[in-house]
Amino acid sequence: MFFPGEREFIGFDFARGDAMSHFLRRQGWVAGLFVLFVVLFIITRLIQPAYGSGDFGSLVRAVLPYAFAVAAQTVVVIAGGIDLSVAAMMALTSVTAASMMSGASEEYALFVVPFVLAMGFVLGAINGMLIVITRVPDIVVTLATLFVLQGAALLVLDAPGGAAADWLKALISGTVPIPGLPDGIDAWLPKALLLLIVCLCIIWIPLRRSRLGLSIYAIGSSELAAFRSGVPVARTRIIAYALSGLFAAFGGLALTMSTGIGAPIPGPYLLASVAAVVLGGVALGGGKGGLLGPIVAVFVLRLVRTDLTLLAIDPNLTAIIEGAIMVAVVMFGAFITMRSRQS
């Protein structure tokens, strides 16, 4: 058993071991999460035999803002930081989008979307610059920007309101019609899932393969070593936070898309994002893990919640169970790292 991403960057033992065990070693944690998800899914079907494609679609729609929040947190955590302002950033981008689109034409939304995404990117970059320039610990800087962004969101809209363009709302409802596929399979491909995969892949895959992505991992794993190997530490850190802002803006848009309005009070996304990042096998402290694990983890967490609701368990107990799962998983992960370090 290996803790996530432990061997992520050790390419040479590929030649020695066979490909399968290598894959399992590298992706063991993520594979385990997948298995967990499937098991949970089967349990869900057992609890509620009628649980079908439509329910899966609504699960994905509910996951969407969480998934983007998790992606935002993941990038920063891999770079060795933490971003407490994720939820506030989502609130701000969501209200901005909703208030710009309210009363505007459908075409205007074509301008709103890139504008909001750019806003997230820039605000994230400002987060990064503040950390680099002031040399104040990231946790304090993002704590301060949390207040600032929350305040800005309240200035944009002081109560939930605004509107979303119809085509944006349509973007995440329904399924993807793929010609040649039977309807039965088609129904299990919600548009929201496709949107999530496309948005994350477009940014993450090129990043992961680029020099910049490697630099982000490098500064997360050892800032000094990265600096001495000629990695532009300050620039990389700023870009990591900017990407986090971009993902958070996607999350804000997803919120507006799924609710049709914008709400200035941030949801529970900060806590959820940190939990899913840890559960997904990204080491707090940086340099390890990937994006896939946290995304699967967030699906697992939401499905657990669905199951608890289906079992008609008191929703208040759900919070206890979720917290207990989070703590237990993290303890287990830490325990395994400790064991493997000793042996």
Added chain:
Amino acid sequence: MSTTAIQPVPFGRRVKRFMADRPLIPLIILLIILVVILQILRPGIVNERWIANTIKFAIPLAILAGCQTMTMLTGGIDLSIGTVATMSAFIMATQVVNQDPAVAFLLAMMPAVLIGLVNGIGVGVFRVHPLIMTLGTSLIGTGCLQVYQRTVIASGARIPDFLAWLGTGLTYGVPNALLLFVPLAALIVFTLSRTGFGRLLYAVGDNERATRLSGVQYWQVITALYVISSVLAGITGLLYIGLIKAPSLSLAEPLVLPSVAAAVIGGTSIFGGRGGYTGTIIGALILTVLTTLLTILQMPEGARRILFGLIVLFVTAAYLRIVEER
């Protein structure tokens, strides 16, 4: 040769060095500046009553920031204090209806000890990141509190007279809460600077490996620390319910992030090993005065939050710059 020696050091640098040697002085100056601004904006507001009020509201924040200071000295953080304070306050207010106050007090402190113990074991034995561990336990705590609320919804809540007296009462114009706070603060300062336990906290935060190699039982120190932090938070909750007088499920939650800010403004390093409690107390006072100032400016809530965030960031950055350039 001697000409360089007698050349006077530039005044600016001398001031800077003076402040760097005594990091409390810039903080006190900032506090005074804030009070002066307040007095200019609203002449006559700074009187005895205002001072007593400010102190009353600063004390819960200062104690919670004390929890934060101690955990931060070891390189940790305790985000469960808000939940712990809320839990003990809520349990106290609901249990005192049917129980003896002493029993209610013991019941109220139970979750605090328990959460502290779980935090300490998670961080000290299993080596979980303190941020995650305390966030997780606070999630569990909030859930438990919600379930608990269901069971006592019929019995109602009452604030014990003693807590109301302690939280809001004045004796000769001096807040009664100081009766609790002054010994507590003295104890924390004494523990941190004069006892073995305090030195261990600094040592663990400074260089954990070296501390362990010199024979310190890391997990014992950490477990004790988180239990102490939780118990302090529980006591704060009791004090705070006496001040606010309205038990709710998110009573002390708004104090968590400011408590981190107060400790950081007060000069405690979030990476551990550096800092102290006196700075934190002044940090808590600064934040309380700042909140009053922003309320008095009658800005919209949004603008107030923006300013609060910016000022916290600016103060921390400026303070780090002054202290680090030795």
